Amino acid sequence: MAGEDDSWSNLGLAEEQAVFVSASQNARVLSEGWIAAHMFCPACGADRLDATANNTPVADFRCASCHEEFELKAKNGRLGRKVADGAYGAMTARLKSATSPNLLAMGYDKARMQVRDLIIVPSHFFTQTIIEPRKPLGPHCRRAGWQGCNILLGDVPAAGRIDLIRQGVQTSKAAVLDQWRATRFLRDLGQSARGWLLDVMKAVDDIGRTEFTLDDVYAFKGRLSALYPGNNNVRPKIRQQLQVLRDQGFLEFSGRGEYRLRRMV
Numbered sequence: 001m002a003g004e005d006d007s008w009s010n011l012g013l014a015e016e017q018a019v020f021v022s023a024s025q026n027a028r029v030l031s032e033g034w035i036a037a038h039m040f041c042p043a044c045g046a047d048r049l050d051a052t053a054n055n056t057p058v059a060d061f062r063c064a065s066c067h068e069e070f071e072l073k074a075k076n077g078r079l080g081r082k083v084a085d086g087a088y089g090a091m092t093a094r095l096k097s098a099t100s101p102n103l104l105a106m107g108y109d110k111a112r113m114q115v116r117d118l119i120i121v122p123s124h125f126f127t128q129t130i131i132e133p134r135k136p137l138g139p140h141c142r143r144a145g146w147q148g149c150n151i152l153l154g155d156v157p158a159a160g161r162i163d164l165i166r167q168g169v170q171t172s173k174a175a176v177l178d179q180w181r182a183t184r185f186l187r188d189l190g191q192s193a194r195g196w197l198l199d200v201m202k203a204v205d206d207i208g209r210t211e212f213t214l215d216d217v218y219a220f221k222g223r224l225s226a227l228y229p230g231n232n233n234v235r236p237k238i239r240q241q242l243q244v245l246r247d248q249g250f251l252e253f254s255g256r257g258e259y260r261l262r263r264m265v
Contacts, residue, residue, distance in 0.1 A: 031074035031106055034115060035061060042120045042162065042176050043068040043102070059101045069099070070120075073151075074106035079117050081154030088133045088149040095126055095191065105153065118165040120176070121153070124186040125160030127195045129227060157201035159183050159250070185248045199227055200241040201250075204261060214257040217242065 032051065039049050044066035052059050052069075059069035073083045083105050085091055094100045100123045107117035129152075136147040153161065162179045163171050186194055203220040204212065221234050231237060242259065245251045252260040 028074070030113075031108065032060060032072060034106075035072055035104065039104075039164075040173060041066060041068060042164070042180050043122075045173065045177050061104075069101040070104050071101045072104045072106065074108060076110040077107060079105055079107040079119065079153065082132065082150040082152050084134075085131075085149050085151050088131070088147045091131055091149050092128070095128060095131070100126060103151065114168070115165055116168050118163075119153075120162045120164060120180075121151075121156055121160055122162070122180060122183065122187075124183065124189075124194065125156050125198060126151075127191065127198055129195065129199065130155045155202065157198055158205050159201060160198075182250070196228070196237060197241050197244060199224060200238060201245065204245075204251075204259075210261045212259055212261070214239070214242070214259070 035049060036051050039061075040047055041049055041063040044063060046063050046065040049061040049070060050064055052062055060072045061070040062068070063070075073085065075083070083103075102123045103121040103126075105117075105119050105121065106115060108115050132150040132152055134148040134150060136145050137143050139145075159179070160183065162176055164176060165171070186197065189197065200217065203217055203223070206220070207216045209216075217238055218235060221238070224238065225231070225234050228234070228237075242251065242253075246253045246259075250262060252262055254260060
């Protein structure tokens with residue numbers, strides 16, 4: 001990051017023009033150049049992220065201070081509910097790894113050469129339910145049978161989509177760090193336990209109110225039963241997850257089955 005007083009909306013996408021013939025290569029050089037020049041580490045607050053060596057699997061950037069790794073996905077225009085990623089099989093394997101990188105998703109304005117939106121999704125928000133397999137390439141394609149995937153950003157709980165820039169407006173560094181730390185406890189959980197918590201967090205999001213009741217969350221029993229068909233005690237599991245979220249300071253319990261969602265910033 002260039003400095004806490006700089007407005008990211010006024011920062012150009014790159015200092016120099018990319019020189020590749022391919023538009024996709026140009027976009028990658030420009031977006032990666034912007035991150036290298038202006039981005040701080042959202043995990044520990046270090047002033048910069050270092051580009052990884054060419055052809056490093058998955059990760060594009062690494063923090064020299066805390067060793068967190070980051071993958072960058074960038075597109076011209078607004079970020080939507082999903083972002084294209086690499087091979088589906090490789091992504092599935094990543095979910096089982098303790099070294100899966102965090103995701104930086106960027107939306108830029110090509111005409112103005114400016115970053116308009118940038119979010120960070122910490123790796124502890126990645127579960128199988130937010131990975132969508134794409135149709136394998138047909139037999140006449142050069143990579144016939146290859147299957148990619150999409151990351152379903154819209155299915156990530158709101159607490160896991162941390163705005164760094166939104167519609168050209170910068171989020172303060174302190175607020176970004178606070179939001180990251182608020183859900184850091186998820187990383188210490190196993191994949192199954194983390195999946196339940198994230199799905200209950202998403203249900204709380206979808207209620208659409210800061211204050212809600214236990215019955216409001218019970219209304220998502222059908223969705224959760226479909227996600228976990230082997231669990232015949234969904235309502236007790238919901239209560240258990242709400243208690244964990246309360247104990248971690250994510251929710252406040254006011255009694256009589258009533259909850260309040262705490263602000264993350």
